[in-house]
Amino acid sequence: MNTHKTIFDTTLRDGEQTPGVSLTNEQKLKIARQLDKLGVDVLEAGFPVSSDGERQNVRAIANEGLSLDVCGLARVLTKDLDACIDCNVDMIHTFVSTSDIQRIHTIKKSREEVVAMAVNAVEYIKDHGVKCMFSAMDATRTDLDYLIEVYKAVEGAGCDIINVPDTVGIMAPSSMYQLVKNINNEVNIPIDVHCHNDFGIAVANSLMAAEAGASQIQVTINGIGERAGNANLAEVVMCLHSIYGAKTNINTEYLLETAKMVENYTGIHMPANTPIVGDNAFAHESGIHTHGVLEKSDTFEPGIMTPEMVGHKRRIVIGKHAGKHAVKKSLEDMGIETTEEQLDEILIRIKDIANKGKRICDADLHAVASAVLGRNLGNETIILKEFSVMTGNLTTPTAVVRAKIGDEEAVASNFGVGPIDAALKAVELMIGGYTKVKVRDFSLEAITGGSDALAEVTISVEDEHGRVVSAQSASADIATASVDALITAINILLEKKKLWSME
Structure with missing residues (x-):
């Protein structure tokens, strides 16, 4: 045809x-x-x-x-x-x-x-x-x-x-x-x-x-x-x-x-496994697959269709099925170098976390690597000082965020359709002069029961070049968990950007 x-x-x-x-x-x-x-x-x-x-x-x-x-x-x-x-x-x-x-x-x-x-x-x-x-x-x-x-x-x-x-x-x-x-x-x-x-x-x-x-x-x-x-x-x-x-x-x-x-x-959400345009369309976790793709993408992708052809990006996902090559590549993307012994230990700890049913984010890998190497990897460019959210049936949800960014203090406020939306938009506005990011994915899961349930928020942020970083945070206050996860993800992204700028 x-x-x-x-x-x-x-x-x-x-x-x-x-x-x-x-x-x-x-x-x-x-x-x-x-x-x-x-x-x-x-x-x-x-x-x-x-x-x-x-x-x-x-x-x-x-x-x-x-x-x-x-x-x-x-x-x-x-x-x-x-x-x-x-x-x-x-x-x-x-x-x-x-x-x-x-x-x-x-x-x-x-x-x-x-x-x-x-x-x-x-x-x-x-x-x-x-x-x-x-x-x-x-x-x-x-x-x-x-x-x-x-x-x-x-x-x-x-x-x-x-x-x-x-x-x-x-x-x-x-x-x-x-x-x-x-x-x-x-x-x-x-x-x-x-x-x-x-x-x-x-x-x-x-x-x-x-x-x-x-x-x-x-x-x-x-x-x-x-x-x-x-x-x-x-x-x-x-x-x-x-x-x-x-x-x-x-x-x-x-x-x-x-x-x-x-x-x-x-409002009709695409499942992650949606062909061509789903989040997982060009994502790889299995150790065998990621090793092959890192060597030559055609080994475990169609070849006749690449992520670039459809405006997508290839992702290497770290999880319970991850292999050493995928973890090494992800660490290198963060500017982290390890010995073979350290890499083996990081892989073991990551798999232990994943086997408990937890999704591995960039922040988790960063934290595990810091623990194994025995030192703090990178600096927190953004340090949250305080934030507040005002909402109610007669009030437009409004958030105010104050943080230290480098050597300066920054404050921003913004509106949203709800308290979480307002808080995240306030953070995005606050860091707008330092880096351009947008929230790409947001998920919320209650991990305990009751009205005071502990909520776990997972956020992925994307920069102007389409590069994505993810982080998680848990709190009984959903807005707090959301802001913490967002700032953690942005801090990791900023560390990565320093590395990319030197390439």
């Missing part, structure tokens, strides 16, 4: 239909701009007839002057089509149910009526000078002969591209291949596919459709969408590029950046 495929993104339409997700107008506009930067060919901005707010969103995106085509969704109803036309979209995606189960029980139309409605909608769109995509909803449960009849009818009406949706996600990849192959043999306009992930094979079905002749694939960022979601853009694109040798217009170096934006706006 050494050919070019176009990418149709429906994050702002089907993606926003994810249960519990509701994007603001400004968030939608920012995502649209990001998708344009990413290189998406078509963006489905929304379903304009559904509400006045939705219509305003779609119109704003259509008028943004983006390079991609902006598409609006519409049923085969004149009011829906007019709503899209009123938004000045480049393309209208119109649809009607064609499977017997949906046709009989939802729209209650005969097969002949459905064909007529589809043709009328396509002709209406083309009469208004707009590109048209027609979708036979629930195509994968539609009688094949009838499905082809519908597609041929809209092709004759001037449709630009047809969509084959696996609406309820029930196709096996081999069946998807055969279906698209059959349709491709009968129609002469491009084929697009829209696969749902109910059985976890939306990406596989999309790729099989592409093998069978589909020229365009519908996707969402992070695979969000109705029920179990849609085909994941990053996975589809990187499979096309790296495995199939196909081309798209996607600028893959922005995949992680885009995924993080959508994760942040939707």
Whole structure:
């Protein structure tokens, strides 16, 4: 499949239909701009007839002057089509149910009526000078002969591209291949596919459709969408590029950046093991793996896809499965040199800690190395003096932090959506003149019970070059634990930066 495929993104339409997700107008506009930067060919901005707010969103995106085509969704109803036309979209995606189960029980139309409605909608769109995509909803449960009849009818009406949706996600990849192959043999306009992930094979079905002749694939960022979601853009694109040798217009170096934006706006967290863009996608802990990767990355990574290709970074993780090479490399990154005997002792202590179920952070490795070498490694650039947080149901959470940074005293205050957010933002503001960092990950776990439970906070901070350092702290006061962990991580990062600046 050494050919070019176009990418149709429906994050702002089907993606926003994810249960519990509701994007603001400004968030939608920012995502649209990001998708344009990413290189998406078509963006489905929304379903304009559904509400006045939705219509305003779609119109704003259509008028943004983006390079991609902006598409609006519409049923085969004149009011829906007019709503899209009123938004000045480049393309209208119109649809009607064609499977017997949906046709009989939802729209209650005969097969002949459905064909007529589809043709009328396509002709209406083309009469208004707009590109048209027609979708036979629930195509994968539609009688094949009838499905082809519908597609041929809209092709004759001037449709630009047809969509084959696996609406309820029930196709096996081999069946998807055969279906698209059959349709491709009968129609002469491009084929697009829209696969749902109910059985976890939306990406596989999309790729099989592409093998069978589909020229365009519908996707969402992070695979969000109705029920179990849609085909994941990053996975589809990187499979096309790296495995199939196909081309798209996607600028893959922005995949992680885009995924993080959508994760942040939707609140749908990506599991660490998410392919391509997850935190663990290029992370290694096993001693055998890390040894190999440190020698040559292709030994335990695909090779045909590197972290740099998708805007990611390789990470060596220290834990119970870590080997001597990984620990040595991590210590060297901190500017710590050891003898073989010291290295062996550090490895033993690290494994002892990890075997008790504790996640090993950079701060832990630093502390263990200090103990084994019998000296304090590095200085604390930032020494916390005091901090306070004011919050309540009538007060915007506000934090004030005072610390000694080098030989100077610094004070900063900031607001947040909660006391922890305010405290962390105050620290970031306070150290802004010394180094640029942002909180990359934050996790909280209660390690004792009761209202006075001891909480353990783990924080990862990232500098302007994408380098990450992690630290933990435990306290009955969550805000205290959070600030302590953050400052510990920043201190280690500052020590590392001194080393990096000498390289």
